[in-house]
Amino acid sequence: MCTLQSLDLSNNKLSGQISSFFLNSSWCNRHVFQKLCLSGNNITGRLPKSIGLLSELTELMLSGNYLEGGVTESNLSNFSKLAFLQLSYSSLSLKIGPTWFPPFQLLFLGLRSCNLGPTFPNWLQTQTSIIFLDISNSNLNDSVPDWFWNNLQNMGKLNMSYNNLIGTIPNISLKLLHRPFIFLHSNQFEGKIPPFLLQASKLKLSKNKFSNLFSFLCDQSISANLLSLDLSNNQMKGQLPNCWKYVDSLLFLDLSNNKLSGKIPVSMGSLVNLEVLILRNNNLMGELPSTLKNCNNLIMVDVSENMLSGPIPSWIGESMQQLIILNMRGNHFSGHLPVNLCYLKRIQSLDLSRNYLSRGIPTCLKDLTVMSEKIINRGATLNQIYWSFNFTYHEPYAPFLSSFDNYTLNITWIRKGVELWFSDPELQLKSNNLTGEIPKEIGYLVGLVSLNLSRNHLRGEIPSEIGNLSSIESLDLSRNHISGAIPFSLSQIDNLGKLDLSHNSLSGRIPQGRHFETFEGSSFEGNVDLCGEQLNKSCPKDGDQTTSKFPEVEAINGDEDSVFYEALYMSMGIGFFTGFWGLLGPILFWQPWRNDYMRFVNRLINYIYERL
Incomplete structure (x- = not known):
């Protein structure tokens, strides 16, 4: 007699109609069979009525297949012991009436991307022991009844995101026993955020219409468990509350894309465990509070697109040396670039664009250790x-x-x-008031994928060391006052796909190398003394090949010239071997001479191309 109690064929490549799994019941005894797991396959068809014969089932896991059709009360009414039901990622529709009373008490229910709507499923009122509920992206277009919120005390994870749920969340007195993950993002919830949600460990409320942050954060009657809070893309207005000490366990905070104003409160410095801080695209103003230097575990800071002002604090480089991403783009920061930023040895994305920064670019860029690595482990960074x-x-x-x-x-x-949030290693300094020359030390940042120094007041030549940036894919030096020739080394970068050197004072011939000819004229326009095929502008010496008007004279002198050149080439050969060990030999084996020699060659190549 078969006594099989569990069948788990998840994450294989099974295909065919699901009904075929139940046509022959000889593979199990339905009176002892308790667990059926077929998730992550290619099974198709409708859920057969015969599945109800497995009345002892405690787990039914069919997610990630291509099931379709309706699931009714008759499909589920025989499962009095069912505790785990997973039908997510399918095209099933639950056609269950509002008066149905399920015979089971679920611990786990996964109906993600099924069709439950448009009304909120009333039968969930009976499921008071549930610890995992995922009804996200399930076409719900309704308000959430109060009884649902009162049933959350045992919840471990709740996901109702990507629906069209409306209304307010009631301010109830509720004890959440398991520090749950609560995801209500991408809905239409509005009003105040009730303080009982502070008991969640992860709370994602982005893309709603919540408007008040003060009453939520500053309620001292509830002990906060928050580790992750995402309130981005809401309608938060007014100043940031100054009571962050009550949520000092936070690791992740995202308040981006709201209408918050005023200064960043000093109490934010109490978030000493914080690793990710995102305040992007608000109306925040004033200087960064010095208390933020206490947050020395930060690996990502994004305060871009605000109205923050003052100098870039030196303590960013001194106290936040774990930073991987620093984005201060689109503010009113002024003053010079502090050399302390070079202490950010782990930085991979530094964006200070569209501010009022002045003076020169620090030469200590070579100290940005990770940017100086040829291969950067991007996956490890994301993790x-x-x-x-x-x-x-x-x-x-x-x-x-x-x-x-x-x-x-x-x-x-x-x-x-x-x-x-994250792009490949980049250095963005565009649209400031930076002056001076581009430091040759920038050539040490061989891990850079994007470099943008456009719309500044930089002068001098493009350093030939920029050709060392073998990983660079995007380079923008446009709208400066850069002069001289385009370094030949720049044309040797294979990965370079976007180049803009326009509107400078560059001169000479555009280098002809590798794929450099594929760049359009817009990459070079606005340089009066620049010439080349890309600009449809010939260089002064193009086509200037003088020939003799008296070929017979050339014939008479030909033999004499050949004798002369034969002797010349012989003496040159002898001189080559003598000079090689006398001069080039030491260059090859003595590093100081070798470095001076390479700099001389680079200047010589630039000189030649400038005059071709």
């Missing part, structure tokens, strides 16, 4: 930036919850992170 979304869950049911969290949450955030 470090987003590790807080995958921290270990210490409450009961931890192994079960964490496995599904990696599947649904980690991929979403990393994909979004790559797209919005």
Whole structure:
């Protein structure tokens, strides 16, 4: 007699109609069979009525297939012991009436991307023991009843994102036992955020219409457990509250794309555990508070697109040496670039564009250690930036919850992170008032993929060392006062796909090398003394090949010239071998001479191309 109790064929390449799995019941005894897992396959068809014969099922996991059609009460009414139901990522529709009373008490329910709507499923009112609920992207277009919020005390993870849920969340007195993950983003919730949500460890409320932050953060009656708070893309107005000491366990904070104003409060310096701070695209003003130097665990700071002013504090380089991403673009920062920024040895993305920075670019750029590495482990960087979304869950049911969290949450955030928050190693200083020359030390940053120094007042020549940036894909030096020839070394960079040297004072011939001819004229326009095919402008010596008007004279003198050149070439050969060991030999084996020689060759090549 078959006593099979569990069948797990998840994440294989099974295909065919799901009904075929139930046509022959000889493979199991339905009175002892408890677990059926077919997730992550290519199974198609409708959920057969015969599945109800497996009345002892405690786990039914069918997510990630191509199932379709409706799931009714009759499909589920025989499962009195069902505790885990996973139908996510399919085209199933739950056609269940508002008066149905399920015979089971679920611990886990996954219906992501199924069709539950448009009304909120009333039968969930009976599920008071549920610890994992995912009804995201399920076409709900309704308000959430109060009874639902009152049933959250046992919740470990709640995901209702990507619906059209409306209304306010009631301010109830509720004890959340397991520090849950709560994801309500991409809905239409509005009004105040109730303080009971402070008990969540991860709270993602972005892309809603929440408007008040003060009453949420400053309620001292609730002990906050928040490690991650995302309130981006809401309608937050007014000044940032000065009560951040009540949520000092935060690791991740995103308040971007709101209408927050005023100064950054000094109490933000109490977030000493913070690793990611994003305040992008608000109306914040004033200087950065010096208390932020206490946040020395930060690996990402984005305060771009505000009205912040004053000098860039030197303590950023001194106290925030863990920084990987620093974005201060689009503010009113002034003064010079502090050399202390060169202490950011781990920095990979530095954007200070569109400010009022003046004076020169520091020559200590070579101290930016990671940018000076040829190969940068971008995957490891992303993992470090987003590790807080995958921290270990210490409450009961931890192994079960964490496995599904990696599947649904980690991929979403990393994909979004790559797209919005992190780019390849870059240095962006465009649209400032920087003066002086481009330091040759910039050639040490061989890991750079993007360099933008455009729209400044830089002078002097393009250093030939810029050709060392073998990883560079985008280079913009346009709208400065740069003069001299375009270094030949620049034309030897294979990865360079975007180049803009326009509107400078460059002169001479545009180098002809590798794929340099593929750049359009717009990359070089606005340089009066520049010539080349890209500009449809011939250089002064093009086509100037003088020939003798008396070929017979050339014939008479030909033999005499050949004798002369034969003797000349012989003496040159002898001189070459003598001079090689006398001069070039030491150059090859003595480093100081070798470095001087390479600089001389670079200048010679630039000189030749300037005059061709």
